[in-house]
Amino acid sequence: MARSWDAIVIGGGHNGLVSAAYLARAGMSTLVLERRYVLGGASVTEEIVPGFRFSVASYVVSLLRPEIIRELQLPRHGLEILPLDGTFTPLEGDYLWRTNDHAQTMREIRRWSATDAEAYEEYGLLMVEMARFIKPILSAVPPDTIRPDPRELLPLGGLARTFAGLPRREQTAFIQLMTMSSSDFLDQWFETDPLKATMAASGIIGTFLGVRSPGTAYVLLHHYMGEIDGAFRAWGIPRGGTGGVSESIASAARANGATIRTEAPVARIDVRHGRATGVTLESGEELQGKVVLSSADAHQTFLRMLEPEMLEPAFIEEVRRHRFRGSSGKVNLALDGLPDFTCLPGPGEHLRGAISFSPGIEYMEEAYIDAKEGRFSRRPYTDVIIPTLVDPSMAPPGKHVMSCFVQYAPYHLNEGTWDDARREAFGDAVIDVIAERAPNIRELIVGRQVLTPLDIEQTFSLTEGNIFQGELSLEQLFFNRPVPGHARFRTPIRDLWLCGSAVHPGGGIMGAPGRIAALQVLRSRRLAA
């Protein structure tokens, strides 16, 4: 008879690994099953072009919870995050360049608008305050909205008290953040179009919304909640790519006694008498577990890995309603040298941070309207980084890798499908946008990988290519994530839990869902974390 595990974790992405590390640390015998040959899920490094290593999907890190880094001692397991310096927005004949050097950034913004420079400081302080206020919610368990448990309401009550104690202008700003569009929100402070567009861009990442869509201001805040070494809203790249994060968590999990198997795709979750009892692999192998945690998204878990008769039809209906609508693509380039921008020629510090192709609000909105009409943006918003400038180990000496995050690429096309021709046409549109500002890019490219939402779905098992395992829209957050009434990491099947970005607090390389889910499992089994 096969060995029985205390816990089986489906999926070796960063959240699955975080869960496993916590469960193993508490003494549970834990097995992680990863479908692919490599760990990390969408937080993965792969050698796509010989000698060139890419953060294939997610490419920067900031939101990774500090308590996870501390509790799992990730630096000891090889985690090292290298800071990215600033954001460069190339324009026709000009640019907007914000860096971590405050004085320099102020001078730069003043060059565009004196009032914007003044507002920029005020805005930055306000957002940091807002993020500080909302952050406790990231480690809270969403309450049951119908029969709330008073103990779980306690931290939320604390939040309400903090809110009541905030200065009135911060209260107003918070309410605005929850409801406004990022464009309208930023209009209150700024007049410089490229500044607004570049800032607004973080409000649309991973969503099927535009900068003028109400609800995007919240995502703006979501991206302010990151910190590196206690420095708020700093973004960095892990040494060795985002796979480096996953590797360090995997190493911590193993050190705690967890077993990790790759190339072990789960075909279904076994259920007996309404209880999860283990999983069956695609190979036919059966594995028994006292609890099963799925880090896959709600569609994968409930609609693919479970027989429909095991769930109530009403619940299945709710799961089907959960919205994915992937909207992003990725273009990874192997380069022979560095791009040369017409507006600021030569190599330089401006290439060491994010390079944002977001020249104006209208440009961003046009990109979105294309997606609403069911086609990829003809002139997409593109967020570029060149990791080799910070971490040269990613490519052979003198060569570079370039990571381009692109929006919008809708999963559902109005005409045709995401076939090879369309994938390459999408890649070309991205190169065109970059070449407009850095014409030498074309001759530098020695290798190129284009990921459409369909590719993201097929490679990473992310339904409809949604990078957050379900849209981060207001109705799919907190006590509604992934579905109302089942937002507390438990599922209608006893001993089956969710631990991926599909549950609160959602996506980004944060690890919070994996951690809270594991702690809830431990609590249910009366084990100390």
Place this chain on the structure above:
Amino acid sequence: MTAERGRTRYAYDAIVMGGGHNGLVCAAYLARGGLRTLLLERRGQIGGAAATAELAPGVRVPLLAHSVGRLRPSVARDLYLGRHRLRLVAPQVRSVTLRPDGPPLTLWGDMERTASELAAESTKDAAAYTGFDRQTRALAGLLARMMAMTPPEPSRAGMGDALGALRLGLGYRRLGTQDGRAFLRVLPMPVADHLEDWFDGDALRATLAWRAVRYSAMGPRDAGSTQTFLADSAGTDHGAAGEMVFARGGPGALADALAAAAAAAGATIRTGAVVEAVRTRGDRATGVVLSNGEEIEAAVVVSGLDPKRTLLTLLDPALLGPHLGWQAGNLRLKGSVAKVNLALAELPRFSGIADPDEARRRLRGRIILAPSLAAIDRAADAVKGGRTAQRPILEATVPSLVDPSLVDDDAPAKHVMSILVQGTPYHRRDGDWDTHREALGDRVLDELESVAPGIGRLVIARQVITPLDLERDHGLTEGHPLHGEP
């Protein structure tokens, strides 16, 4: 009640600025409560957006708003508006959505009738409509209770607020598990998503989505538009179909009834009185100054004007302080609607409704021209970009079908049509309104031609009111009929 405050005696206990329907209601209640109340209206007539205008000799038309469906029954009761000759007419039909190449889609007040007609198109949608109407009533019911409360001040919530919250909490509990969860899920949703969860038919989705975005710069794909949809239901009979209520004699009759009620309660109403500034002492309002220099003192000043105008043009900026001034300046009032009124020689023929009697029955509510959900979204996108929509969304009524008194027997016209046009931004980058007024009128008629061929030949008189006109002639800042985005 005394007008003492400190040692000063005021000429009035209360001054209400603005004689729109809200100003009138406020003045009537204050006077009823025993306050010596003065209402000041800038224009020659009271009513604001609730006005009836003569479009041609003997032909009257709702100048701006055409429905008075959101008038709270409690207000009508408290102020005895019936005694003041207000007669409301609510037709059986709530809305009819016209399509150039198909039958009309009709929403009736009678839910069963609506469902049975929907069945001709989709049995699934017909079945879903019953459940949707039930859920809408439940959720809008709770929302209506919220809307009837004074919003709490987050930093200084008092016992009253706590009691209100408790009562709301109980209302929420009464929704039960299913509706309770739905309430928390759907409020922040785009109404397009909400409707796609329920229905397949695009015309049905567009008809319902229209109510969510009417008067606002929002599109149906914007987060929060489900809340505005439910709020519209909450403001009427709570149902899915929405409501259409005419005041006999046009919306001006409502203004007249309110003014009569206010006067009967003892309020004084002055028209042609332009308030130039609100007088203050310390942080207290003490009265107003009129444009002719006249100063009137009062213990309380109430503004029926929009907050942007009130705070930024009537108050001393130093008193307001930089922060509130900045906030008021940021109030979003991007008006996006215009109005076209027509006098028609006879009732036009509408596509899909061949029988004239049938037409008379079906056209008594709102007549909606929204080609699809995507078209409503495109119109909103155009507004956000500062352009007039290629295809504006229209909501027309033919009030003369319900209220023949609007057209005199010997008038050249037999009917009037009141058309709300959406997709026309006040802030337009593609030209100015003064030179594009008639072009807008033409475009609206083109749209109407698509469902009412030949209507152009029946037009005897036409009136086009652009968002700029709404501001200039009716004091609606940036032409926003709601005094601000919802």
